[in-house]
Amino acid sequence: DADVTQTPRNRITKTGKRIMLECSQTKGHDRMYWYRQDPGLGLRLIYYSFDVKDINKGEISDGYSVSRQAQAKFSLSLESAIPNQTALYFCATSDPRQGWTGELFFGEGSRLTVL
Amino acid sequence: GEDVEQSLFLSVREGDSSVINCTYTDSSSTYLYWYKQEPGAGLQLLTYIFSNMDMKQDQRLTVLLNKKDKHLSLRIADTQTGDSAIYFCAESTGKLIFGQGTELSVKP
Numbered sequence: 425d426a427d428v429t430q431t432p433r434n435r436i437t438k439t440g441k442r443i444m445l446e447c448s449q450t451k452g453h454d455r456m457y458w459y460r461q462d463p464g465l466g467l468r469l470i471y472y473s474f475d476v477k478d479i480n481k482g483e484i485s486d487g488y489s490v491s492r493q494a495q496a497k498f499s500l501s502l503e504s505a506i507p508n509q510t511a512l513y514f515c516a517t518s519d520p521r522q523g524w525t526g527e528l529f530f531g532e533g534s535r536l537t538v539l
Numbered sequence: 540g541e542d543v544e545q546s547l548f549l550s551v552r553e554g555d556s557s558v559i560n561c562t563y564t565d566s567s568s569t570y571l572y573w574y575k576q577e578p579g580a581g582l583q584l585l586t587y588i589f590s591n592m593d594m595k596q597d598q599r600l601t602v603l604l605n606k607k608d609k610h611l612s613l614r615i616a617d618t619q620t621g622d623s624a625i626y627f628c629a630e631s632t633g634k635l636i637f638g639q640g641t642e643l644s645v646k647p
Contacts, residue, residue: 466639514581526570526631530581
């Protein structure tokens, strides 16, 4: 089983709908991240959380919100989806303990299409 | 601000060496990374280099870091079709900033 699990893996929705992407992890990591991937733009950070009570905006947070329900769960919401939010979304985790090199562990991605 | 730049595509023949280049802007980066993304999958760490090193070698992979020019490269020796993927350069300034990704195509 994957250590970082994203649901759904694929979703097609319509403009204006509310969408939630969920991420759960079994790695026991405190830090969790949401990125979006667009061709030619690489990965851009949407939000990140260093522990359950900590939420931070990334480069492109407008139009998105997040909730850190527990150490293992971090969900991303689009309150009113628009077509330019069509992208591949990745959840990632990291563990800043002694000897940490900054490595991120990624889920398999959630492909969202907004019509 | 933080910025990481890569060329988007590279095509090589099987058995040749591949060199993927990256430039970054933040000189305070502690680590620099190369991640690999295979089709339909998430990113996985391929290798990393600490900022006080010039070179790191790991089997077929060689990472070169030029801090003066803020230039990072990844050389893959004896490139195989299984190396076809998107390769992302990233710098760490507390959080990871990724480049656009270089799509490596290996032709038989």
